[in-house]
Amino acid sequence: MGSNLNKKNIDFDIIENGSITSVPGFYASACHCGLKSSGKPDICIIYSPGGSVCSGIFTTNKFQAASVIITKKQLEKTKNIKAIIVNSGIANACNGKKGHENALETIDIAAHQLDIDKKNILISSTGVIGQQLPMEKIKKGISICSDILSADGGHDAAKAILTTDLVTKETAVKIKTVSGEDIMICGMAKGSGMIEPNMATLLVFITTNVKISGKLLDSLLLEEAEESFNHITVDGCQSTNDMIIVMANSKSNVILDNKAGKYYKEFKNAFSYVMRDLARKIILDGEGATKLIEIKIINVKKKSDAKILAFKVANSNLFKTAMFGQDLNWGRINSALGSAECNFDPDKVNIYIEDVLVVKNGMGVDFNRKYTDKIMKRKEIKFTVDLNSGKEEFNVLTSDLSIDYVKINALYHT
Amino acid sequence: MGSNLNKKNIDFDIIENGSITSVPGFYASACHCGLKSSGKPDICIIYSPGGSVCSGIFTTNKFQAASVIITKKQLEKTKNIKAIIVNSGIANACNGKKGHENALETIDIAAHQLDIDKKNILISSTGVIGQQLPMEKIKKGISICSDILSADGGHDAAKAILTTDLVTKETAVKIKTVSGEDIMICGMAKGSGMIEPNMATLLVFITTNVKISGKLLDSLLLEEAEESFNHITVDGCQSTNDMIIVMANSKSNVILDNKAGKYYKEFKNAFSYVMRDLARKIILDGEGATKLIEIKIINVKKKSDAKILAFKVANSNLFKTAMFGQDLNWGRINSALGSAECNFDPDKVNIYIEDVLVVKNGMGVDFNRKYTDKIMKRKEIKFTVDLNSGKEEFNVLTSDLSIDYVKINALYHT
Numbered sequence: 001m002g003s004n005l006n007k008k009n010i011d012f013d014i015i016e017n018g019s020i021t022s023v024p025g026f027y028a029s030a031c032h033c034g035l036k037s038s039g040k041p042d043i044c045i046i047y048s049p050g051g052s053v054c055s056g057i058f059t060t061n062k063f064q065a066a067s068v069i070i071t072k073k074q075l076e077k078t079k080n081i082k083a084i085i086v087n088s089g090i091a092n093a094c095n096g097k098k099g100h101e102n103a104l105e106t107i108d109i110a111a112h113q114l115d116i117d118k119k120n121i122l123i124s125s126t127g128v129i130g131q132q133l134p135m136e137k138i139k140k141g142i143s144i145c146s147d148i149l150s151a152d153g154g155h156d157a158a159k160a161i162l163t164t165d166l167v168t169k170e171t172a173v174k175i176k177t178v179s180g181e182d183i184m185i186c187g188m189a190k191g192s193g194m195i196e197p198n199m200a201t202l203l204v205f206i207t208t209n210v211k212i213s214g215k216l217l218d219s220l221l222l223e224e225a226e227e228s229f230n231h232i233t234v235d236g237c238q239s240t241n242d243m244i245i246v247m248a249n250s251k252s253n254v255i256l257d258n259k260a261g262k263y264y265k266e267f268k269n270a271f272s273y274v275m276r277d278l279a280r281k282i283i284l285d286g287e288g289a290t291k292l293i294e295i296k297i298i299n300v301k302k303k304s305d306a307k308i309l310a311f312k313v314a315n316s317n318l319f320k321t322a323m324f325g326q327d328l329n330w331g332r333i334n335s336a337l338g339s340a341e342c343n344f345d346p347d348k349v350n351i352y353i354e355d356v357l358v359v360k361n362g363m364g365v366d367f368n369r370k371y372t373d374k375i376m377k378r379k380e381i382k383f384t385v386d387l388n389s390g391k392e393e394f395n396v397l398t399s400d401l402s403i404d405y406v407k408i409n410a411l412y413h414t
Numbered sequence: 415m416g417s418n419l420n421k422k423n424i425d426f427d428i429i430e431n432g433s434i435t436s437v438p439g440f441y442a443s444a445c446h447c448g449l450k451s452s453g454k455p456d457i458c459i460i461y462s463p464g465g466s467v468c469s470g471i472f473t474t475n476k477f478q479a480a481s482v483i484i485t486k487k488q489l490e491k492t493k494n495i496k497a498i499i500v501n502s503g504i505a506n507a508c509n510g511k512k513g514h515e516n517a518l519e520t521i522d523i524a525a526h527q528l529d530i531d532k533k534n535i536l537i538s539s540t541g542v543i544g545q546q547l548p549m550e551k552i553k554k555g556i557s558i559c560s561d562i563l564s565a566d567g568g569h570d571a572a573k574a575i576l577t578t579d580l581v582t583k584e585t586a587v588k589i590k591t592v593s594g595e596d597i598m599i600c601g602m603a604k605g606s607g608m609i610e611p612n613m614a615t616l617l618v619f620i621t622t623n624v625k626i627s628g629k630l631l632d633s634l635l636l637e638e639a640e641e642s643f644n645h646i647t648v649d650g651c652q653s654t655n656d657m658i659i660v661m662a663n664s665k666s667n668v669i670l671d672n673k674a675g676k677y678y679k680e681f682k683n684a685f686s687y688v689m690r691d692l693a694r695k696i697i698l699d700g701e702g703a704t705k706l707i708e709i710k711i712i713n714v715k716k717k718s719d720a721k722i723l724a725f726k727v728a729n730s731n732l733f734k735t736a737m738f739g740q741d742l743n744w745g746r747i748n749s750a751l752g753s754a755e756c757n758f759d760p761d762k763v764n765i766y767i768e769d770v771l772v773v774k775n776g777m778g779v780d781f782n783r784k785y786t787d788k789i790m791k792r793k794e795i796k797f798t799v800d801l802n803s804g805k806e807e808f809n810v811l812t813s814d815l816s817i818d819y820v821k822i823n824a825l826y827h828t
Contacts, residue, residue, distance in 0.1 A: 064752075
């Protein structure tokens with residue numbers, strides 16, 4: 001995954017100001033029901049009255065929120081989903097039987113309000129761990145949201161899923177087809193702390209209007225999550241709640257039969273873009289982040305080693321504070337690499353910031369500090385670490401570690 | 415290792431205000447030669463004119479400073495060491511052939527100034543990576559230090575090895591023997607960032623007056639480092655330079671023959687205390703630290719799993735910022751545990767802060783928030799995580815992640 005998403009040679013268009021309800025047949029709404037003391041929106045509904053084929057991937061954390069456990073089970077029963085209820089402010093995690101019951105009750109309430117079957121409803125939560133959902137407020141929230149569902153509600157929903165995020169994160173694209181009908185893929189994401197790979201770290205909801213089998217959608221989602229969200233980290237922490245859900249409502253006449261079929265490749269490309277763009281937006285909005293930093297490890301024997309090394313640097317507090325201080329302290333990259341649990345020859349390591357060689361054969365070299373000082377002031381910076389010992393590579397996007405990261409997380413009280 | 419070092423039933427005495435030169439036969443001195451812009455002491459000599467049996471353990475980072483490479487080689491040639499030259503301010507690491515040559519020249523200069531053989535000299539460095547040692551300044555520094563070597567120089571040396579440390583870290587003990595002669599073990603340490611296990615993270619120098627074989631001293635040092643310095647973390651980062659060196663100068667008539675011999679057990683106990691006390695002092699002086707936090711994982715099947723879990727919590731930025739915020743956010747402990755790469759049953763997990771149960775069977779329970787709020791204000795806090803599934807345990811000492819940690823590391827410019 002690249003920090004600079006190359007849009008050359010792509011056969012789709014970005015929908016400016018698009019949202020998940022830009023896709024025909026999807027409705028959404030949000031309101032403040034009282035979970036957040038700030039008064040900001042804290043509950044939303046994503047609604048597909050005609051139903052949609054749905055795939056999901058979930059946190060690998062051993063402590064799993066009720067929403068994760070239940071939504072996984074729901075998808076095992078049927079992949080045909082009509083509504084997702086998402087609340088922010090309370091994670092409804094690590095709170096026992098009562099938490100589980102409240103999650104099930106949320107589905108009951110939604111089924112009643114929307115007049116649909118319970119089995120076609122998913123739930124998702126994010127926020128503080130250990131608290132119980134105040135069910136009267138949830139009930140009120142679902143009732144309000146049910147009444148105001150709208151084909152323009154996407155942006156409202158994108159706001160309602162946020163916690164410590166500063167901005168909404170939405171990406172929308174369309175692919176022109178010969179029939180004149182557009183394939184649309186639109187997504188929204190939430191997450192700015194606890195961002196690490198293995199799907200443990202964020203909420204993402206993507207809508208599309210293609211007709212696709214659940215199996216094919218599952219495999220596509222898994223593949224593209226690996227190439228996008230599994231390449232980012234803010235703080236190396238994984239959460240109990242997070243999930244990526246894709247809903248395909250078949251509203252267009254475009255049928256994606258199999259990987260060799262018509263439009264599959266185009267769809268995959270555009271889907272990949274949406275996933276990677278949302279992942280990138282999450283890092284740009286990382287808690288306290290002032291920079292987006294790409295660490296690319298190249299010419300490694302094993303890809304798994306490249307991944308270990310990339311994350312070792314990307315999660316190094318010393319490296320991340322140096323980035324915040326706009327200091328090209330490459331010694332902290334060396335230190336981080338050298339302490340990773342994999343084998344490489346330190347004497348073969350070259351390190352570049354953008355196109356400037358700063359470490360050759362493991363040692364610092366002379367370079368134009370005036371020029372690199374300018375680079376260090378940029379909002380986006382790329383480091384390349386060349387191990388000169390193979391052909392594999394892996395890149396990670398990360399943010400810096402700022403004073404505001406500490407403030408945000410020290411003040412976010414339970 | 416405990417955060418509260420239990421001194422009950424121990425058969426040694428703490429030497430108040432002791433230093434490495436409290437041990438008869440050891441001399442030290444320090445001065446400012448110009449490596450630190452602050453004008454603070456930046457070079458010192460530890461001197462044992464009669465020679466001493468010496469053991470060392472070293473960073474496992476793949477990028478190793480010249481001082482680490484050379485000191486290891488020196489100890490392979492002979493364990494009889496008379497002097498150690500330590501500089502702070504410049505790490506003399508990742509700077510190639512010139513760096514290596516400068517390190518060797520440092521030994522040459524010291525050999526000349528102290529009029530001893532090169533093979534009996536070790537070197538140690540700490541500071542910024544990638545810079546070359548200004549050899550004229552080093553020469554001047556060694557010359558001055560050689561002239562002012564003193565049996566009272568220990569405290570000066572303890573100051574000269576510091577970088578971002580706020581305070582010196584020294585521990586000294588003595589054991590009474592039947593002959594009336596005391597066994598003495600005195601140490602000093604440096605380190606406040608880049609603190610993580612595997613000896614990758616700090617400088618420690620310990621002096622003692624027993625007569626002991628190099629082999630026995632090696633095995634004791636390895637064993638006790640595992641029980642002390644390998645139980646601490648400030649930021650999960652490992653450095654290129656760090657080492658623990660013990661010098662035994664045989665000045666007392668106490669001979670430690672073998673593990674079953676007279677006084678060995680007492681010596682081991684006291685040595686263990688010195689190591690653990692220095693490790694603890696490093697955490698207390700962790701960069702920006704406002705708290706010392708012990709994470710103890712108990713009743714685990716495998717000790718290796720207990721270690722993984724303890725470090726996962728101890729290195730979690732979200733946990734550490736919550737500690738800085740004095741917020742008992744146990745959800746972040748759950749999250750960290752759940753994302754560790756080892757198997758356990760989350761439904762069996764109990765978590766205590768001091769003696770207060772806050773999580774039972776993986777879920778939050780009601781507890782006296784007024785009382786725990788008071789605990790959270792303490793300087794030292796202990797968390798116990800009971801996995802209820804075995805008999806192994808592991809504890810780690812860590813510090814919180816504060817605004818000052820970021821300031822210190824963002825401003826510590828190359």
